[in-house]
Amino acid sequence: MKWIQVERTSGLNGTVKIPGSKNSSLALLAASCMSDEPVRLAGIPEIADFKVICEIAEDIGIRIVREFSGEVYIDPSGVRSASIDPDKASRFRTSYYFVGALLAKCGKVIVGYPGGDDFVKRPIDQHIKALKALGAKFTFHKEYYEVEARELTGSNIYFDVITSGATINAMLAAVRAKGQTVLRNAAKDPEIVDTANLLNHMGAKISGAGTDTIRIEGVRSLRGCTYTAIPDRLIAGAFLISAGVTGGIITVEDVIPEHLGSCLAKLKEIGVDIEIHGNAITASSAGALKATRVRTSMYPGFATDLQQPLTALLTQAPGRSIVSDKVYPNRFNHVYQLRRMGADIELRSGTAFIKGGAPLRGNLVHATDIRAGICLLLAGLAADGKTSITGIHHFERGYENIVQEFRSLGARIEEMDSSEDSMEMLHVAEK
Numbered sequence: 001m002k003w004i005q006v007e008r009t010s011g012l013n014g015t016v017k018i019p020g021s022k023n024s025s026l027a028l029l030a031a032s033c034m035s036d037e038p039v040r041l042a043g044i045p046e047i048a049d050f051k052v053i054c055e056i057a058e059d060i061g062i063r064i065v066r067e068f069s070g071e072v073y074i075d076p077s078g079v080r081s082a083s084i085d086p087d088k089a090s091r092f093r094t095s096y097y098f099v100g101a102l103l104a105k106c107g108k109v110i111v112g113y114p115g116g117d118d119f120v121k122r123p124i125d126q127h128i129k130a131l132k133a134l135g136a137k138f139t140f141h142k143e144y145y146e147v148e149a150r151e152l153t154g155s156n157i158y159f160d161v162i163t164s165g166a167t168i169n170a171m172l173a174a175v176r177a178k179g180q181t182v183l184r185n186a187a188k189d190p191e192i193v194d195t196a197n198l199l200n201h202m203g204a205k206i207s208g209a210g211t212d213t214i215r216i217e218g219v220r221s222l223r224g225c226t227y228t229a230i231p232d233r234l235i236a237g238a239f240l241i242s243a244g245v246t247g248g249i250i251t252v253e254d255v256i257p258e259h260l261g262s263c264l265a266k267l268k269e270i271g272v273d274i275e276i277h278g279n280a281i282t283a284s285s286a287g288a289l290k291a292t293r294v295r296t297s298m299y300p301g302f303a304t305d306l307q308q309p310l311t312a313l314l315t316q317a318p319g320r321s322i323v324s325d326k327v328y329p330n331r332f333n334h335v336y337q338l339r340r341m342g343a344d345i346e347l348r349s350g351t352a353f354i355k356g357g358a359p360l361r362g363n364l365v366h367a368t369d370i371r372a373g374i375c376l377l378l379a380g381l382a383a384d385g386k387t388s389i390t391g392i393h394h395f396e397r398g399y400e401n402i403v404q405e406f407r408s409l410g411a412r413i414e415e416m417d418s419s420e421d422s423m424e425m426l427h428v429a430e431k
């Protein structure tokens, strides 16, 4: 069994180049499968979700080849069917993008239920509602569901909640539907704009992505192109937060600073200095942190995916901080683990009340999802003694090589691998 061991490190210092966005890449890979010709994507990280998408693609006759670091060639011209192994589909969240992407091409998609990070409740009712509005028929089975459509027809779709996944999925399906689709109350995340930009390069007619109303004029065919994914704003945000946690100076390069607007504003409020220079951001902290209040919301609000690393930072800010997650009110698994490290945090109905400034101590803790993992890693950098973090496979869904990256900034961090006592360790940490 593998785990990550972190020791207290003050003053992380250095520069990190930010890779392509995980969440964008997942949508771009599905979108590329809609093309009639090969597509080349740059900035696709070598993460666990990418690997399972390659396995699925191979099963259904789509060629995906990694040519150079970050660059991927996709040839969807030989797609045989869209019958996707349920087990593989449930190893990541966005298997449902293959419904939107392949329905018009294949007429029928069979796929397992989505996996991904588990925050108790992650419904897909808005995906179903949007695809049904375009003419899809759903049949649900225990392990998988089937979606069929002889023809997709454009429609007016009003989302009941703002959802990034359903906005992307509806947009994918509408691109090859007959006539016009209008998506209202759409999510505005940069990953949606990125997906629309790729599709438009392929010959789609999408306007309004990045606003709450997206219009899609259906087209009959899509051509190949070369496209680069946007940088990962969530990885960048967590590195910037690490400057505050350790009292260090961190520069993230190759980012789009506007994508991090709400995170940078919150860091400044907490007392972390932020400087933007072109496509780079430097965060520095001399250690005087202030408690604050954070409410997550959909983009451009404060991202739910940055709530966990920020919570680690707020354990270091003297005073009372309040963190509410309005997107996923149950997304607080990391809090139980932070408490094992001595953090003084009370949880009440979707809100964490943090009494910051109490010293943290290293312990055995378990990462239950990607961002809980990064939260515990940051807490480990601030804690006395050693922190051992299990659940490494969650890090592998979001990061290519997190240990190396933090080591290059001076962090005392190691990946450990041993079969000895492993089961016992896992049990202790998961409690």
Ligand SMILES: CC(=O)N[C@H]1[C@@H](OP(=O)(O)OP(=O)(O)OC[C@H]2O[C@@H](n3ccc(=O)[nH]c3=O)[C@H](O)[C@@H]2O)O[C@H](CO)[C@@H](O)[C@@H]1O
Pocket (backbone or CB within 6 Å): 023, 024, 026, 093, 094, 121, 122, 123, 124, 125, 126, 127, 128, 161, 162, 163, 164, 165, 166, 187, 298, 304, 305, 326, 327, 328
């Ligand atoms: C692969 C990917 O891109 N993952 C991101 C994406 O997930 P994902 O796309 O799954 O999240 P959504 O944007 O869809 O979820 C936003 C909100 O809508 C709700 N909802 C969603 C769909 C639906 O059919 N019905 C419904 O009620 C969700 O419960 C949540 O409260 O956005 C989340 C919110 O920014 C991020 O945490 C994830 O990192």
Ligand SMILES: C=C(OP(=O)(O)O)C(=O)O
Pocket (backbone or CB within 6 Å): 022, 092, 093, 094, 115, 116, 117, 118, 305, 370, 371, 398
């Ligand atoms: C929630 C996340 O991922 P996913 O939606 O892929 O589970 C995340 O990236 O934090």
